[in-house]
Amino acid sequence: xxxxxxxxxxxxxxxxxxxxxxxxxxxxxxxxxxxxxxxxxxxxxxxxxxxxxxxxxxxxxxxxxxxxxxxxxxxxxxxxxxxxxxxxxxxxxxxxxxxxxxxxxxxxxxxxxxxxxxxxxxxxxxxxxxxxxxxxxxxxxxxxxxxxxxxxxxxxxxxxxxxxxxxxxxxxxxxxxxxxxxxxxxxxxxxxxxxxxxxxxxxxxxxxxxxxxxxxxxxxxxxxxxxxxxxxxxxxxxxxxxxxxxxxxxxxxxxxxxxxxxxxxxxxxxxxxxxxxxxxxxxxxxxxxxxxxxxxxxxxxxxxxxxxxxxxxxxxxxxxxxxxx
Amino acid sequence: xxxxxxxxxxxxxxxxxxxxxxxxxxxxxxxxxxxxxxxxxxxxxxxxxxxxxxxxxxxxxxxxxxxxxxxxxxxxxxxxxxxxxxxxxxxxxxxxxxxxxxxxxxxxxxxxxxxxxxxxxxxxxxxxxxxxxxxxxxxxxxxxxxxxxxxxxxxxxxxxxxxxxxxxxxxxxxxxxxxxxxxxxxxxxxxxxxxxxxxxxxxxxxxxxxxxxxxxxxxxxxxxxxxxxxxxxxxxxxxxxxxxxxxxxxxxxxxxxxxxxxxxxxxxxxxxxxxxxxxxxxxxxxxxxxxxxxxxxxxxxxxxxxxxxxxxxxxxxxxxxxxxxxxxxxxxxxxxxxxxxxxxxxxxxxxxxxxxxxxxxxxxxxxxxxxxxxxxxxxx
Numbered sequence: 001x002x003x004x005x006x007x008x009x010x011x012x013x014x015x016x017x018x019x020x021x022x023x024x025x026x027x028x029x030x031x032x033x034x035x036x037x038x039x040x041x042x043x044x045x046x047x048x049x050x051x052x053x054x055x056x057x058x059x060x061x062x063x064x065x066x067x068x069x070x071x072x073x074x075x076x077x078x079x080x081x082x083x084x085x086x087x088x089x090x091x092x093x094x095x096x097x098x099x100x101x102x103x104x105x106x107x108x109x110x111x112x113x114x115x116x117x118x119x120x121x122x123x124x125x126x127x128x129x130x131x132x133x134x135x136x137x138x139x140x141x142x143x144x145x146x147x148x149x150x151x152x153x154x155x156x157x158x159x160x161x162x163x164x165x166x167x168x169x170x171x172x173x174x175x176x177x178x179x180x181x182x183x184x185x186x187x188x189x190x191x192x193x194x195x196x197x198x199x200x201x202x203x204x205x206x207x208x209x210x211x212x213x214x215x216x217x218x219x220x221x222x223x224x225x226x227x228x229x230x231x232x233x234x235x236x237x238x239x240x241x242x243x244x245x246x247x248x249x250x251x252x253x254x255x256x257x258x259x260x261x262x263x264x265x266x267x268x269x270x271x272x273x274x275x276x277x278x279x280x281x282x283x284x285x286x287x288x289x290x291x292x293x294x295x296x297x298x299x300x301x302x303x304x305x306x307x308x309x310x311x312x313x314x315x316x317x318x319x320x321x322x323x324x325x
Numbered sequence: 326x327x328x329x330x331x332x333x334x335x336x337x338x339x340x341x342x343x344x345x346x347x348x349x350x351x352x353x354x355x356x357x358x359x360x361x362x363x364x365x366x367x368x369x370x371x372x373x374x375x376x377x378x379x380x381x382x383x384x385x386x387x388x389x390x391x392x393x394x395x396x397x398x399x400x401x402x403x404x405x406x407x408x409x410x411x412x413x414x415x416x417x418x419x420x421x422x423x424x425x426x427x428x429x430x431x432x433x434x435x436x437x438x439x440x441x442x443x444x445x446x447x448x449x450x451x452x453x454x455x456x457x458x459x460x461x462x463x464x465x466x467x468x469x470x471x472x473x474x475x476x477x478x479x480x481x482x483x484x485x486x487x488x489x490x491x492x493x494x495x496x497x498x499x500x501x502x503x504x505x506x507x508x509x510x511x512x513x514x515x516x517x518x519x520x521x522x523x524x525x526x527x528x529x530x531x532x533x534x535x536x537x538x539x540x541x542x543x544x545x546x547x548x549x550x551x552x553x554x555x556x557x558x559x560x561x562x563x564x565x566x567x568x569x570x571x572x573x574x575x576x577x578x579x580x581x582x583x584x585x586x587x588x589x590x591x592x593x594x595x596x597x598x599x600x601x602x603x604x605x606x607x608x609x610x611x612x613x614x615x616x617x618x619x620x621x622x623x624x625x626x627x628x629x630x631x632x633x634x635x636x637x638x639x640x641x642x643x644x645x646x647x648x649x650x651x652x653x654x655x656x657x658x659x660x661x662x663x664x665x666x667x668x669x670x671x672x673x674x675x676x677x678x679x680x681x682x683x684x685x686x687x688x689x690x691x692x693x694x695x696x697x698x699x700x701x702x703x704x705x
Contacts, residue, residue: 302673
């Protein structure tokens with residue numbers, strides 16, 4: 001059966017299905033119950049599954065993640081919502097020192113099947129701490145897996161796969177794309193969670209993106225096509241572990257690679273990807289791997305966010321520079 | 326591992342959570358000096374000598390900040406602000422606390438303390454610029470004695486405590502006022518702040534506006550005891566005050582700040598009040614609270630009771646009230662004009678204050694940014 005769903009609704013239905021499939025799934029977060037979450041991702045779930053499975057927590061992020069560790073040890077599968085990306089840091093200690101390391105610490109005796117849902121990125125005209133892209137902090141932490149979905153299909157299946165997965169998954173949701181729609185076949189066999197995917201074929205330059213920037217990369221490819229340039233766009237989908245096989249195959253053909261993300265450029269995912277692509281594709285490269293990202297500044301007040309965020313023009317500018325080598 | 330039962334019984338862990346969040350009955354341990362009907366009452370521990378002129382000044386403050394708040398909400402609805410966090414209903418708590426401060430004192434606000442900002446002499450447009458997305462607050466925290474707004478819940482309580490430790494080391498007769506809400510009391514950092522403040526007997530007062538809701542989550546999910554009673558566990562006094570009674574808030578906060586200045590350490594003040602509006606303009610409170618609750622609280626409006634008192638006691642006449650209304654309208658006009666005409670920040674501004682000492686890398690990135698923008702000249 002195929003349904004037209006927004007990313008937000010796809011997540012809602014995916015959560016619902018995961019809760020139906022496994023009675024140990026427990027949702028925890030601030031305002032997720034009666035209110036249905038500030039983005040309404042959990043709308044209606046408390047009503048249908050009860051307050052023991054959809055928990056309106058105290059206002060305490062360290063508490064949400066710290067108790068999730070205990071619930072996971074007790075056999076539950078906590079799905080934690082962090083209200084906004086910039087609010088994750090009180091929980092950062094628990095995520096980095098406990099959630100990420102418990103499996104290794106216990107020599108595999110204790111699993112941490114915890115999902116940490118975080119609306120990520122900017123472009124919504126918000127105040128401070130509501131527009132950040134913290135993926136590199138988590139990707140840099142061994143023991144965590146980090147997924148960044150870009151579309152309703154991956155949102156619907158990805159949240160279910162993340163919940164069913166035995167390791168902790170930081171599940172990043174592209175908040176400014178919550179309202180974007182697509183057809184979702186809810187009976188299909190989904191692609192694996194930790195795999196990248198070519199979303200537009202091309203020959204001249206390989207453009208890599210994840211989460212909210214996939215749409216931007218596709219728009220850039222559309223505009224480039226009008227000028228006779230053929231961009232191949234790859235949705236990375238997962239940033240830890242990185243699935244670079246399709247990337248390597250692509251870059252060996254195009255010889256050029258541009259990585260796009262909203263997070264500050266320096267020491268972001270683009271840096272790691274550039275290093276790995278250079279190592280694996282060195283003899284095929286016609287140009288250095290280029291990065292398009294946020295500037296190395298705090299996320300600016302919203303009047304300046306359009307200047308800060310990578311857009312179609314900045315992607316094309318990098319494509320031009322790549323072609324210029 | 327224990328399996329979950331087939332069917333889970335929904336057990337509300339908070340009996341009575343759906344009960345209306347009404348203030349404690351009179352005669353309870355809540356300090357009140359002005360009843361909702363506008364009658365002056367005495368309290369054994371807190372007295373307030375106040376002139377008619379001072380009463381009128383408090384009334385003017387309350388009316389002006391409410392008018393500012395209403396104008397800001399309207400401006401957000403018209404697209405001139407990105408968001409607005411309304412203080413509606415909390416005017417007395419904020420004006421009472423703000424006016425209790427002495428000149429050298431320092432406030433550490435959340436993001437809703439517009440009334441305190443007003444009392445500290447912060448230009449309302451410097452608050453509007455934050456909510457318009459122009460900057461993160463345009464005022465000078467040191468010059469105003471009013472730190473910048475803190476959006477991450479509770480973080481500022483530790484800053485306030487550290488600042489107070491500095492005051493202590495300087496041997497200064499100053500006090501620090503840390504603002505927080507009921508939700509923030511659940512944060513680890515807030516609890517750490519209270520531990521530090523107690524351990525070092527820091528001259529800081531924790532001023533908690535219990536407005537009953539943390540967005541949608543009611544007080545009962547944050548605490549099973551009245552918040553002011555938490556202070557005892559940390560080892561310092563806790564006081565509950567009628568947060569809609571500007572006189573009681575003024576008296577209680579003044580006493581706590583003075584005790585801090587005199588080296589008696591921290592106090593926790595729970596100002597029992599009600600957020601009459603939404604959490605922010607992005608919120609819809611009809612999803613989680615009953616209309617009847619709001620109606621009950623309207624009867625306890627902080628401005629109406631002071632107006633009743635001023636009229637009945639003869640401290641103010643119709644001419645005074647009209648003049649304040651006119652001044653409020655004038656203020657609103659000025660705020661509207663200043664907001665609408667506020668220029669956008671220069672695009673390069675985001676690079677300019679990241680470090681006290683600019684790094685070569687960021688300076689180069691700024692130059693690239695300028696050159697990149699210049700490449701579009703004539704097109705934009």
